Amino acid sequence: MVQNIITVKNLVKKFGHFVANDHLNFEVRKGEIFGFLGANGAGKTTAIRILCGLSYPTSGEVKVGDFDIYTQRNDIKRNIGYMSQRFSLYDDLTVYENIRFYAGIYGLSRKEISTKSAMLMKKLGLEEAKDKLIKDVPLGWKQKLAFSVAIIHDPKIVFLDEPTGGVDPITRRQFWNLIFEAALEGITVFVTTHYMDEAEYCDRVTIMVDGKIAALDTPAILKKTYDAANMNEVFLKLARNTSTA
Amino acid sequence: MKALHDISFEIPKGELFGFIGPDGAGKTTLFRILATLVLPDKGMALVEGFDVVKDFKKIRKILGYMPGRFSLYMDLSVEENLSFYATIFGTTIKQNYDLIKDIYRQIEPFKTRRAGDLSGGMKQKLALCCALIHKPAVIFLDEPTTGVDAVSRVEFWEMLRRLKESNITIMVSTPYMDEASLCDRVALIQDGKIMKINKPEEIIVDYRFQLWAVRSGKSFDLLKDLHNYPGIHSVQVFGQSAHIAFEKSILSVEDLRKYLINTGHKDIEIEEIKPNIEDCFMELMVLDPTPQEKKIINSDSEGTML
Numbered sequence: 001m002v003q004n005i006i007t008v009k010n011l012v013k014k015f016g017h018f019v020a021n022d023h024l025n026f027e028v029r030k031g032e033i034f035g036f037l038g039a040n041g042a043g044k045t046t047a048i049r050i051l052c053g054l055s056y057p058t059s060g061e062v063k064v065g066d067f068d069i070y071t072q073r074n075d076i077k078r079n080i081g082y083m084s085q086r087f088s089l090y091d092d093l094t095v096y097e098n099i100r101f102y103a104g105i106y107g108l109s110r111k112e113i114s115t116k117s118a119m120l121m122k123k124l125g126l127e128e129a130k131d132k133l134i135k136d137v138p139l140g141w142k143q144k145l146a147f148s149v150a151i152i153h154d155p156k157i158v159f160l161d162e163p164t165g166g167v168d169p170i171t172r173r174q175f176w177n178l179i180f181e182a183a184l185e186g187i188t189v190f191v192t193t194h195y196m197d198e199a200e201y202c203d204r205v206t207i208m209v210d211g212k213i214a215a216l217d218t219p220a221i222l223k224k225t226y227d228a229a230n231m232n233e234v235f236l237k238l239a240r241n242t243s244t245a
Numbered sequence: 246m247k248a249l250h251d252i253s254f255e256i257p258k259g260e261l262f263g264f265i266g267p268d269g270a271g272k273t274t275l276f277r278i279l280a281t282l283v284l285p286d287k288g289m290a291l292v293e294g295f296d297v298v299k300d301f302k303k304i305r306k307i308l309g310y311m312p313g314r315f316s317l318y319m320d321l322s323v324e325e326n327l328s329f330y331a332t333i334f335g336t337t338i339k340q341n342y343d344l345i346k347d348i349y350r351q352i353e354p355f356k357t358r359r360a361g362d363l364s365g366g367m368k369q370k371l372a373l374c375c376a377l378i379h380k381p382a383v384i385f386l387d388e389p390t391t392g393v394d395a396v397s398r399v400e401f402w403e404m405l406r407r408l409k410e411s412n413i414t415i416m417v418s419t420p421y422m423d424e425a426s427l428c429d430r431v432a433l434i435q436d437g438k439i440m441k442i443n444k445p446e447e448i449i450v451d452y453r454f455q456l457w458a459v460r461s462g463k464s465f466d467l468l469k470d471l472h473n474y475p476g477i478h479s480v481q482v483f484g485q486s487a488h489i490a491f492e493k494s495i496l497s498v499e500d501l502r503k504y505l506i507n508t509g510h511k512d513i514e515i516e517e518i519k520p521n522i523e524d525c526f527m528e529l530m531v532l533d534p535t536p537q538e539k540k541i542i543n544s545d546s547e548g549t550m551l
Contacts, residue, residue: 039394041364085392136246139268166391166420168267168435169523170530170542173482180465194394200484219485230484232395239396 003030005157005188006051011060013046020046022211023060030156033179033189035199038208039239044192045161047208051190052159053077065156078107081150081187084161088146091135095126098134099149106153120148140171147178151187158182160191164198176201196232205231207238214238248274250437251288256416256430258382261409263428264418265522271437272418273313276387279416280310293382306334309381309413311372313388319361323352323371326360327378334379344411345374348404366397373404383414390419402427422523433526436538440529445522452520452528454478454490457498461510470508474501481527488524 006028013021020043028034038044049055051064053073062069064076089098099120103113121127124144129137137145143163151158160179164172176198183189191202199205199219206216215222215238219231228234249271256262264272277283279290281301290297292304310316317326327349331338342349352370355363360371369389376384386405390398402424405415417428425431425445432442441448461467464485471480471487478490498515505513520528530538 039364039396040366040392162392166268166388168530169422169481169527171267176482194392194398196395197484235395236399239394 004028005030005065006190007061007063008051009061011047011050011062012058013043013050013055014058019211021050021057024213026206026213026216028157028188028190029203030188031183031186032203033183033191033201035202035205036190036192036208037199037205037235038192042208042239043211044208048159048161048190048192052080052082079156081153081155081158082161083143083146083150083158083163085143085163085165086161089134089142089149092133094131094133095121095137095145096130098145099152102149103152108153116152120145120152124148140167140174143167144171144175144178147175151182155187157188157190160189162192162194164193164195172198196230196235199231199235207235209239248437249278249285252437252439253288254432254439254442256414258414259409259412261405261415261427261429262417263425263431264416264434265420265422265425265431265526266418266434267420269436270434272434273387275434276310276312276385276416276418280308280385281305306379307382309376309379309384311376311384311386311389313391313418316372316375317360317368320359322357322359323363324356326371327374330375331378336379338378341378341380344380345377347407348377349374365393366400369393369397369401370404373401377408377413381413383416384408386415386417388418388420390421390424398424422521422526425522431522433522433529435526435530440526440533448522448525449520452525454528455493455496456518456520456524457489457491457496458483458486458514458516458518459489459501459505460486460512460514461505462512463510466508467505467510470505470510474504479528479531481524483523488518488520490524490528 004027008024008026011021011024012019024047036044036048050057050062050069053069053076057069065079067075067079069076090101093101096117099117100113103116108116121130126141126145134142147160147163164175167175179189193199202219204216204218205222207214217225222234223230226234226237228237252275264275266272274283278285279292279297281297281304284298293307295303297304318329321329327338348370352367355367360368363371373389390401398421405417406427408415428445430442430444431448433440459467459471468480468482468487471477471489476491476495478492481488502513502515531542534542
């Protein structure tokens with residue numbers, strides 16, 4: 001039986017007269033890799049901030065991991081992970097300090113922190129870099145570490161906001177290995193990206209245009225529906241000629 | 246920490262030249278040196294014949310610069326930003342309007358809107374106009390398409406190609422490998438070193454191996470199974486396909502197909518393909534890795550796609 005881990009019904013978010021999210025309706029299934037795409041200005045970031053419990057909707061129903069967005073925002077925050085391109089780890093703390101810090105915020109015990117951080121550093125090959133400041137660690141490693149830290153508390157859902165932006169092509173693929181592993185372990189992954197080949201790795205993809213959801217389906221069906229060879233073509237067909245310049 | 250190691254190159258007038266490489270490759274440092282904002286430790290550089298250290302004032306008059314992350318004043322309107330830049334360079338919007346007309350027309354309807362309230366794609370167009378308003382001989386665009394959606398990226402490159410008609414020399418940096426094919430020539434840069442400089446078509450011709458795109462009904466297992474195939478040089482995932490490389494004339498497609506059927510795959514497609522710039526870039530990373538790159542490549546342990 002398919003279980004929905006995120007439910008969004010008629011979500012509306014307005015900023016003054018401007019409608020950033022215009023009656024969004026969608027569900028995210030447990031364990032899926034859900035791609036959230038859209039042109040700049042389409043309303044993606046607004047929607048993600050609401051799902052992460054960082055902002056209230058203007059109206060509509062939102063449930064994240066069984067918690068209600070209006071009354072249980074703190075429960076939501078405790079049960080999700082988040083990582084973005086722009087902010088992931090603290091540059092002036094070491095690798096180990098960052099792991100310890102985030103694990104602490106997520107409520108892990110000292111023993112859990114000790115075990116998990118050793119496991120994590122071994123897995124990513126970062127043992128030698130344990131006491132290196134993050135600002136001296138190359139970007140690709142930083143992003144892989146940030147992802148691992150975002151799921152260190154085994155959240156039900158992890159939100160990834162353009163996690164592979166500007167990263168070299170080999171590391172990008174290694175990063176997606178980590179995402180696949182997490183999904184296999186049952187973590188639902190909600191990811192946005194500007195790399196259209198990455199859209200192909202998602203179980204389902206939604207494309208936002210002008211505050212609305214213009215399409216939502218598996219990459220295979222989207223390509224058939226829009227007579228496209230790949231997700232890049234699907235995106236261009238949907239997102240071109242919109243009112244947001 | 247060395248950001249750039251012995252970089253040498255020449256760009257002829259009117260060329261559209263791209264620096265293709267990930268964050269941390271040294272692109273921004275290089276651009277800042279050439280834009281006379283940072284001093285090199287060794288070596289020399291000339292822009293339009295002027296030395297970046299001795300004649301920096303002369304360079305600054307004829308250079309248009311769009312740094313990574315936006316160069317706009319968020320609390321000024323579109324029109325105010327453009328007017329400000331024109332004034333600093335001792336000109337007016339009217340004087341060189343023809344040069345920016347095609348781009349500016351797209352944002353003109355929003356000319357009284359604050360730059361901070363523009364979408365990413367619009368900010369990019371405005372920043373480009375501001376970099377061009379004084380009719381520079383050369384422009385440097387540092388990652389102008391980073392964080393911008395696929396549609397805006399396509400439009401931006403169309404604008405750049407049209408700019409070439411005005412014989413402006415354009416130097417662009419980008420982490421997006423697919424944008425390399427839109428340049429006259431590119432430098433593939435990683436960890437402060439240039440791995441290759443050439444026309445994109447030539448880089449592709451130079452690729453040493455034979456490449457195939459393989460698909461099957463079970464994409465995830467496909468990568469693992471391909472990894473185990475004898476003689477295979479590399480496996481990289483590209484969306485729904487796996488790109489596999491072999492030394493020339495080694496692979497028998499029929500043998501590979503049999504192998505995949507035996508490992509339980511159906512709907513198998515195997516097609517020989519030309520490499521794209523990303524294939525070439527990854528191969529160069531692996532061929533002659535820097536210590537940093539070695540660590541990246543070797544850090545891939547269990548359950549890998551690579």
